[in-house]
Amino acid sequence: MADIPTQARVVVIGGGAVGASCLYHLAKAGWRDCVLLEKNELTAGSTWHAAGNVPTFSSSWSIMNMQRYSTELYRGLGAAVDYPMNYHVTGSIRLAHSKERMQEFARAVGMGRSQGMALELLGPDEIRAKYPFLETHDLAGALYDPADGDIDPAQLTQALAKGARDMGAKVLRFTPATGIRRENGEWIVRTEKGEIRCEIVVNAAGYYAQRVGEWFRPYGGRRVPMMVMSHQYLLSEEIPEIEAWTKAAGHKLPLLRDVDSSYYLRQEKHGFNLGPYERHGRAHWADPSDPMPEDFSFQLYPDDLDRLEWYVEDAMARVPLLGQAGISKIINGPIPYAPDGNPLLGPMPGVPNAFEACVFTFGIAQGGGAGKVLAEWVTEGGTEWDMWSCDPRRFTGYADHDYCVAKGMEVYGHEYGMHFPHARWPAGPDKRLSKLHSRLKEAGAAFGAYNGWERANWFAKPGDDTSWEAAQTWERAGPWEDRIAEECAAVRDHCGVLAITGFTRLAVEGAGARGFVDGLTCSTLPRVGRVGLAYFPDHRGRIVTGMSVIPRSDDEIWLITAGTAQWHDGELLSRQAPDGIAVHDRSDKYDCLLVTGPKAREVLAPITDADLTLPWLSMQEATVAGCEVVLLRVSFAGELGWEVHCLMDDAPAVWDAVTAAGARPFGMWALNSLRMEKGYRAWKGDLSTDYSVLQGGLERFVNWGKDFPGKAALLAEKQAGVAKRFAVLTVDAPVADAPYMANLWLGDTIVGEVTSSAWGYRVGACVALGMLRADLVQPGQPLELEIYGERRPAVVRGEGALWDPGNERLRA
Numbered sequence: 001m002a003d004i005p006t007q008a009r010v011v012v013i014g015g016g017a018v019g020a021s022c023l024y025h026l027a028k029a030g031w032r033d034c035v036l037l038e039k040n041e042l043t044a045g046s047t048w049h050a051a052g053n054v055p056t057f058s059s060s061w062s063i064m065n066m067q068r069y070s071t072e073l074y075r076g077l078g079a080a081v082d083y084p085m086n087y088h089v090t091g092s093i094r095l096a097h098s099k100e101r102m103q104e105f106a107r108a109v110g111m112g113r114s115q116g117m118a119l120e121l122l123g124p125d126e127i128r129a130k131y132p133f134l135e136t137h138d139l140a141g142a143l144y145d146p147a148d149g150d151i152d153p154a155q156l157t158q159a160l161a162k163g164a165r166d167m168g169a170k171v172l173r174f175t176p177a178t179g180i181r182r183e184n185g186e187w188i189v190r191t192e193k194g195e196i197r198c199e200i201v202v203n204a205a206g207y208y209a210q211r212v213g214e215w216f217r218p219y220g221g222r223r224v225p226m227m228v229m230s231h232q233y234l235l236s237e238e239i240p241e242i243e244a245w246t247k248a249a250g251h252k253l254p255l256l257r258d259v260d261s262s263y264y265l266r267q268e269k270h271g272f273n274l275g276p277y278e279r280h281g282r283a284h285w286a287d288p289s290d291p292m293p294e295d296f297s298f299q300l301y302p303d304d305l306d307r308l309e310w311y312v313e314d315a316m317a318r319v320p321l322l323g324q325a326g327i328s329k330i331i332n333g334p335i336p337y338a339p340d341g342n343p344l345l346g347p348m349p350g351v352p353n354a355f356e357a358c359v360f361t362f363g364i365a366q367g368g369g370a371g372k373v374l375a376e377w378v379t380e381g382g383t384e385w386d387m388w389s390c391d392p393r394r395f396t397g398y399a400d401h402d403y404c405v406a407k408g409m410e411v412y413g414h415e416y417g418m419h420f421p422h423a424r425w426p427a428g429p430d431k432r433l434s435k436l437h438s439r440l441k442e443a444g445a446a447f448g449a450y451n452g453w454e455r456a457n458w459f460a461k462p463g464d465d466t467s468w469e470a471a472q473t474w475e476r477a478g479p480w481e482d483r484i485a486e487e488c489a490a491v492r493d494h495c496g497v498l499a500i501t502g503f504t505r506l507a508v509e510g511a512g513a514r515g516f517v518d519g520l521t522c523s524t525l526p527r528v529g530r531v532g533l534a535y536f537p538d539h540r541g542r543i544v545t546g547m548s549v550i551p552r553s554d555d556e557i558w559l560i561t562a563g564t565a566q567w568h569d570g571e572l573l574s575r576q577a578p579d580g581i582a583v584h585d586r587s588d589k590y591d592c593l594l595v596t597g598p599k600a601r602e603v604l605a606p607i608t609d610a611d612l613t614l615p616w617l618s619m620q621e622a623t624v625a626g627c628e629v630v631l632l633r634v635s636f637a638g639e640l641g642w643e644v645h646c647l648m649d650d651a652p653a654v655w656d657a658v659t660a661a662g663a664r665p666f667g668m669w670a671l672n673s674l675r676m677e678k679g680y681r682a683w684k685g686d687l688s689t690d691y692s693v694l695q696g697g698l699e700r701f702v703n704w705g706k707d708f709p710g711k712a713a714l715l716a717e718k719q720a721g722v723a724k725r726f727a728v729l730t731v732d733a734p735v736a737d738a739p740y741m742a743n744l745w746l747g748d749t750i751v752g753e754v755t756s757s758a759w760g761y762r763v764g765a766c767v768a769l770g771m772l773r774a775d776l777v778q779p780g781q782p783l784e785l786e787i788y789g790e791r792r793p794a795v796v797r798g799e800g801a802l803w804d805p806g807n808e809r810l811r812a
């Protein structure tokens, strides 16, 4: 029987590639007193049968970072821990069937370049030079990723475990965790062999994560949002031509991905490994007729070749050599999916001292980076890269079982799908509907989901094409463009109304509530009767969040923040609240209508008893259309305006009155354009933990005269000089707006990146917000902005608003 320790600093539940990497990185960070529990042998979950592909490509900046780190780690790991392993860095070729796919690739080349990687675009001849067995006549080109390759997943896991053990951590195999409880601020993890008392627990249980997650429900946890797909790959028999080519070349063929046909094709020994992501895949363990077994260690699902027929034929047409060989083996195993296909990596929502590193769809490629991220969360309380894309708190209560299954099926079926900026993936709609929904629909709303709430993105007119097909473009132009222009014009010249359903609303209540909130923000809290914007840095001075603060008294503070920030910002407050101070989440109780534009006063005057002469940033209670409301004189659109906060049930009456008085509906995409012209930042786009408060250009929100988290770090940064700064630019970009993290160039040097971009209809230019080398943040500074591979002229306009820089229209 293994020697069970009774005490550990961290217990990691699950010994797949990800759990082992967590343990390794914890130990590497100096937290050696950690234990990993594995119910069976290491790798018994999804890891043992993984194909082992290790790409760096991703359309997500943070996932690319994680995967890049993995490739760097894996290259030196065998030597570092003295555990030789099979890691073939073969490079990969991703085929493009269309112009749009090449644009996606060009964007990845740009992101890769700024992360120090040399991804490159290939034309058909260059493809054939690297991969002679390929039909290229119908291709638009390809992406070459020189760092891609394949690794033996079992060896990888063993190497990480060995490295962790060598540093003093413990790996207990055949030791299932059977439950947990909390005692005196510590966790007790139960096993069949004894109990372990620890500070922190990590759920790294792969496709069992939901089951392990249930133990945390009594301590504030939720049902882990996930489902399980079956994924198959076929191994072919050996092919003499491949053997001969490999011998002559001295290396394996590059890994091939035909992403538009949806499969990978990798050389395995002298044959092939073909792994399709079928459009209509198969979910497992998703309903009571197919219960998940107690134990599935080292097991597979039965083969289901029929499902793969189309893909096999397609691959044989692409690489005719494949047709020469029979199938030698089929692997059909479970892959867990979160609703967006990204893992759950970070603090466990609602539960103290518990983390998740689970539900990995690409856990071999991401495992290395994931261990680093998890260890940073645990040991430092924050991560080097902003990891919101993987943060478990991004899914809140709406992500129920049906949603998870529908979304998981959709993501699997479009694993290589392109994520166009104006397209909405259709599965799992209507999770949260406001009382205005039918009215918005009647007005032509094309909806988007915001923390599960359906909000209008834009309003179509009869005859406008709102189809999925119309949105399959990276370009700005589309059926929405004229409508957005009209909506922005209405807000500029008259008055618009936007239903911003699903704002996060938090109320901090109890004696000393003001002092408590004040201690968490670097900003000065407004006085009662006023609204203020407050930024919340972490201990490094990085931007964790920004919230609108509305003090009701010293003992009651309201905070309003982004819908998607609901659990993130709620926990920022609740986890630190002392005894006697409670944080209430009232997000579901109220709705908000933004009534804004130069005629907003005239629209509201006949239907409200409010004092509409109160100044910008004032707050008052009043009635609108006979309904009790709170009026905040703020407008993210940058015009005269009020946010009308009312009970959900009263929203239709307020909407009817406001629209009858002449306000014209506008949507979130118009708001996005309008806010950018004002230089207003969006959370987790322009505002993230990738940047410090000073880099974000937010010093005017910093009260140096008080204590706050990160003050010392920010003072030090100020003294040393801020290296990178927020900047507003205009871009000569007639076709497409820049995607997130597009490169800013000065000559041949990358000098910054764009965090958001859109056409500004009031200023008549493409506007970009971004982060730039500080010395270049000078009005008039010419640069170039790389948009889907094309460098477009850009000009730095400064740090402030392009529209109404003096805020006169807001103050009108």
Ligand SMILES: Cc1cc2nc3c(=O)[nH]c(=O)nc-3n(C[C@H](O)[C@H](O)[C@H](O)COP(=O)(O)OP(=O)(O)OC[C@H]3O[C@@H](n4cnc5c(N)ncnc54)[C@H](O)[C@@H]3O)c2cc1C
Binding pocket: 013, 014, 015, 016, 017, 018, 019, 020, 037, 038, 039, 040, 041, 042, 043, 044, 045, 046, 047, 048, 049, 050, 051, 052, 053, 054, 175, 176, 177, 178, 204, 205, 206, 207, 208, 212, 231, 232, 233, 297, 331, 332, 333, 334, 335, 357, 358, 359, 360, 361, 362, 363, 364, 365, 366
């Ligand atoms: C056919 C197939 C091919 C794939 N190919 C690739 C690929 O090429 N590249 C890639 O990146 N990914 C691939 N994947 C996905 C990859 O396998 C997973 O993402 C990865 O293995 C997940 O690792 P993990 O450590 O998170 O989970 P797992 O490997 O599932 O590990 C979780 C571990 O937790 C243990 N556990 C569960 N409950 C308990 C408990 N109560 N107590 C103790 N231990 C417990 C389990 O036994 C298991 O060992 C593939 C998957 C499949 C099915």
